Amino acid sequence: MKSSPSTQQFIDIENIEEDVVILKNSGLRQIVMVSGINLDLVSEEERNTTLHLYQNFLNSLDFPTQFLIHSRKFNIENYLKNIDELEKNETNSLLKNQIFEYKQFIKSFVEQNDIMSKMFLVVIPFNPISLMPKSGLFSFFNFGKKKEDKTDKLNTIAEQEKQINFRQLRGRTDQVIDGLQSVGLRAVALNNEELIELFYNFYNPENTEKEKLAILNQTEQKS
Template sequence: MKFPSTQTFINIDNIRNDIIILKGGKMRAILKVSSTNLALKSQEEQEATVFSYQNFLNALDFPIQILVSSRFMNLDNYVKNLQNLVDKQPTELMQMQTQEYINFIEEFLSQAHIITTDFYVVIPFELIDIEVDEGGGGERLKSLLGKQSELGSLEPEKFLSYKKQITQRAEFVASNLHRIGLEAKLLTTEELISLFWSLYNPEDLRKRGVIQSVFT
């Protein structure tokens, strides 16, 4: 018996030109946002930050989603790179110090896990067309695409038009977050694939070679 693939249960149809295409004619863009520590700010700075955030929310005329992703940080490559630098140190003393630092890092990692937290804002865009019924003159909402998979194969002109609109939303969000003191970056196709791979495969993050072909 052949079981359905995992992608059957995922609502993503395709990832194209930095845009997520969902099943059912919907698009998403994702901004990765920096963080700030309110506890380290003065009372006046905290109030100003909260006020700016309120203004940001009030200025939105479309919904957004906020995603917080926490995961264990993998420092294997960092330790490996340090190990490669040991023999390249100009003096024996520096070689010993580098090795001692590596031993310290490995000992620390054996006793504790380092967790990294990333923050994202999901920007939605739905292709909805208002069509007037010929009979009663009423309006009904109709998806521009009849089949779920057609959006991923749109001709370049239409796709670029839709992408421009969702990108404008992303730029609007990024500029307002900048006023709060937060930096926002639109994720690329490769970064989006890597993000979803890490979300759906939290225990298998080292298989980076598979990432390239997940949505092909």
């Protein structure tokens, strides 16, 4: 009897390391979280200036980028816990009752309305061309060497090549971040932990967000 394929077989990600997503086809990706600007709240002159700067930023890129908006149901469990704590510690009976009524209102409102959180993301790609020597030629010039020596040399070459590719990708990421900041947007590359949490949420759409990404809080506070 055939076993059911695991979820991992349908995910294109091979690994996440050094803040870089490594795909199964060896492609590399970094993901930048970006703050938003509500253009409806600024003057027409400021809006036109922002759009002009954004157009200049896009025209300056000589590599493809992907822009995403990730919307998820907002998790208010921690917020409700804080309200419970306030209610528990409140000694004034009138205030205690008001806190209770407010808590019930929030619960009812969330049950009847989908409260969504949005994240604005930019995906920066780099698809490396391997410079690793082909095994046949490599074996010919290293005839007589121990297998362990050959493996160590191949691993060293692979690691050096990976670091070169990572630097190329990070150069692109820095260019994107600088360009977005010139528009007046705050942009930060996600680290390993944040990437893992982000993809967990991507691949578990039936669940609400476990919690806000810490970096999202920073982005909102400084935007």
